[in-house]
Amino acid sequence: MADDTSIGGARHQFPSTHWSLIEGTRSAHAEERQRALDTLIRAYWKPVYKYIRLHWKKENEPAKDLTQEFFVRLLDKGLLDRFDPARARLRTYIRVCVDGLVMNEDKAAHRMKRGGDGVLLPLDFQSAEGELIDLPVVAAEDDPEKLFAREFARSVFGIALERVRRECDEKGKGLHFELLELYDIEEGGKELTYEEVARRFAIKPTDVTNYLAYARREFRRVVLEELRAMTETEDEFRREALALLGVRL
Amino acid sequence: MTRFLNDSALERLREAADSPELTGTRYRLVDKLGQGGMGGVYCVEDTELERRVALKVISVPDPDGACTVRLLQEARIIARLEHPGIVPVHDAGVLPDGRPYYTMKLVQGKRLDEHVESIASLSDRLRLFLRICDAVAFAHAHGVLHRDLKPANIMIGPFGEVLVMDWGLSKVLGPSPANDIPIGHADSGAATENRTMLTAHGTIVGTPGYMSPEQIRGDASLDQRSDIYSLGAILQFLITGNAEAIAKPLSAIRVRAMAENPETRYQTVSQLSTDVAHFLDGLAVSAYPESTMVRAWRWVLRNRTWILLLLAYLLTRTLLIFFRPR
Numbered sequence: 001m002a003d004d005t006s007i008g009g010a011r012h013q014f015p016s017t018h019w020s021l022i023e024g025t026r027s028a029h030a031e032e033r034q035r036a037l038d039t040l041i042r043a044y045w046k047p048v049y050k051y052i053r054l055h056w057k058k059e060n061e062p063a064k065d066l067t068q069e070f071f072v073r074l075l076d077k078g079l080l081d082r083f084d085p086a087r088a089r090l091r092t093y094i095r096v097c098v099d100g101l102v103m104n105e106d107k108a109a110h111r112m113k114r115g116g117d118g119v120l121l122p123l124d125f126q127s128a129e130g131e132l133i134d135l136p137v138v139a140a141e142d143d144p145e146k147l148f149a150r151e152f153a154r155s156v157f158g159i160a161l162e163r164v165r166r167e168c169d170e171k172g173k174g175l176h177f178e179l180l181e182l183y184d185i186e187e188g189g190k191e192l193t194y195e196e197v198a199r200r201f202a203i204k205p206t207d208v209t210n211y212l213a214y215a216r217r218e219f220r221r222v223v224l225e226e227l228r229a230m231t232e233t234e235d236e237f238r239r240e241a242l243a244l245l246g247v248r249l
Numbered sequence: 250m251t252r253f254l255n256d257s258a259l260e261r262l263r264e265a266a267d268s269p270e271l272t273g274t275r276y277r278l279v280d281k282l283g284q285g286g287m288g289g290v291y292c293v294e295d296t297e298l299e300r301r302v303a304l305k306v307i308s309v310p311d312p313d314g315a316c317t318v319r320l321l322q323e324a325r326i327i328a329r330l331e332h333p334g335i336v337p338v339h340d341a342g343v344l345p346d347g348r349p350y351y352t353m354k355l356v357q358g359k360r361l362d363e364h365v366e367s368i369a370s371l372s373d374r375l376r377l378f379l380r381i382c383d384a385v386a387f388a389h390a391h392g393v394l395h396r397d398l399k400p401a402n403i404m405i406g407p408f409g410e411v412l413v414m415d416w417g418l419s420k421v422l423g424p425s426p427a428n429d430i431p432i433g434h435a436d437s438g439a440a441t442e443n444r445t446m447l448t449a450h451g452t453i454v455g456t457p458g459y460m461s462p463e464q465i466r467g468d469a470s471l472d473q474r475s476d477i478y479s480l481g482a483i484l485q486f487l488i489t490g491n492a493e494a495i496a497k498p499l500s501a502i503r504v505r506a507m508a509e510n511p512e513t514r515y516q517t518v519s520q521l522s523t524d525v526a527h528f529l530d531g532l533a534v535s536a537y538p539e540s541t542m543v544r545a546w547r548w549v550l551r552n553r554t555w556i557l558l559l560l561a562y563l564l565t566r567t568l569l570i571f572f573r574p575r
Binding site for chain 2: 127130131150153154157158161162180183184185186187190209213216217219220223244245
């Protein structure tokens with residue numbers, strides 16, 4: 001297939017240009033830097049907060065402080081400068097940094113109480129706290145890497161879904177997204193036959209197959225694009241795709 | 250604001266994102282059929298031939314490419330085994346998403362473990378067992394070990410077809426290059442190394458309860474006697490709970506097939522199936538040595554029609570001698 005890219009797909013499916021998140025955070029252009037930081041925070045703040053709550057068993061107020069403190073450090077103290085993509089994936093590096101911060105919790109809390117750097121990010125902790133109710137209880141022996149990876153996957157999938165919804169709406173394919181929601185997000189959706197769904201939406205059963213395939217394909221594409229934006233190297237991108245989606249690129 | 254996804258929604262989305270990318274291929278996705286150790290199996294429509302087939306594709310993380318190698322190996326092994334008891338492979342290749350796949354006949358039926366209750370008579374169960382043996386013997390004759398024989402890997406079709414499925418753990422026997430199957434893009438030397446590595450990894454070694462003791466130990470030198478042990482376990486599954494199955498010869502067949510030491514097992518599948526067939530026909534079986542009396546009684550039973558005719562003839566002659574008018 002002459003049109004295939006090096007990451008194993010037809011050229012139209014996965015853009016081969018790679019925008020470096022870490023380089024973006026170091027960019028001299030304020031707009032570029034802000035874009036990189038937004039991407040990073042958007043994907044990681046909930047996993048970081050939930051990880052502190054679940055793995056470190058912190059109450060919500062200290063967890064909020066630690067999450068804020070973590071991102072303040074990430075932005076202002078040059079934590080990302082020390083990240084070496086040859087040694088670890090970014091997700092693992094961020095988790096290890098969080099571990100380091102929590103282990104020095106007293107000092108961090110003290111700094112926050114003193115006012116820290118005075119920068120507070122507009123993070124919706126209330127929604128993150130609400131989500132914790134629906135999460136399974138985490139045992140002390142649970143692998144922290146797995147826990148963080150699961151929350152990261154939840155965050156990336158959530159971001160990707162919003163994007164697919166928006167793009168489907170823009171293209172007049174809202175029904176395609178509705179079918180994805182029905183089958184793959186809502187409980188019990190899988191129990192419905194294509195014929196039942198076709199009757200419900202007044203479409204043909206073959207349309208159900210096609211619309212669903214389209215929405216799933218778009219979801220996969222967007223997840224991979226988001227992952228590409230959040231990873232540093234081609235190798236890391238492939239490994240994250242494997243870890244999150246189980247797909248080999 | 251992003252929507253909260255619980256763990257099951259997360260899993261469903263992962264599965265959805267993992268659905269095979271079929272754009273630009275001759276296949277159209279219909280449904281997911283199941284999930285194996287390393288791959289998902291989907292029902293797809295072959296739009297050119299207008300028929301439904303099963304498509305198997307890797308669906309687990311495969312950082313070192315071991316699963317890819319194994320999937321291709323599996324497809325090539327099945328393709329080599331053209332037998333009515335082995336599901337035929339139609340096509341193999343790489344999907345637009347980069348994952349290798351192969352398609353095979355879509356078997357619409359029930360797994361043996363789900364179907365067994367509907368087979369009431371012992372003789373029907375044993376006849377079914379003989380058909381499983383036929384397929385496995387054919388594979389052995391072509392130098393292929395299955396290594397994961399169990400009721401869940403036997404499909405019974407709507408017209409009574411018996412198919413041995415899931416050759417994902419199969420192995421090609423023999424050092425001869427002619428007997429070897431190239432794996433992936435590797436040469437035969439690399440292929441042997443990969444196979445050994447995959448076995449040595451022990452990530453997928455079989456199913457407890459159906460694995461031979463040497464397979465559980467992880468012996469590298471498994472041979473067809475390991476499959477014979479698994480067939481013995483399937484025989485045990487088929488006869489358990491059947492009152493007729495307490496017949497000593499049948500029990501002896503199972504014991505011999507499942508002997509701890511491979512040297513004391515049946516050495517070939519045909520030896521095992523011959524014994525089962527003999528049992529069905531009321532003949533002596535090699536696994537159960539009989540006394541002269543039992544052998545004589547079995548001979549009498551087998552020839553009872555002729556014996557009864559002879560006795561009737563002799564009785565008539567005797568009566569004629571005594572009651573003949575003088």
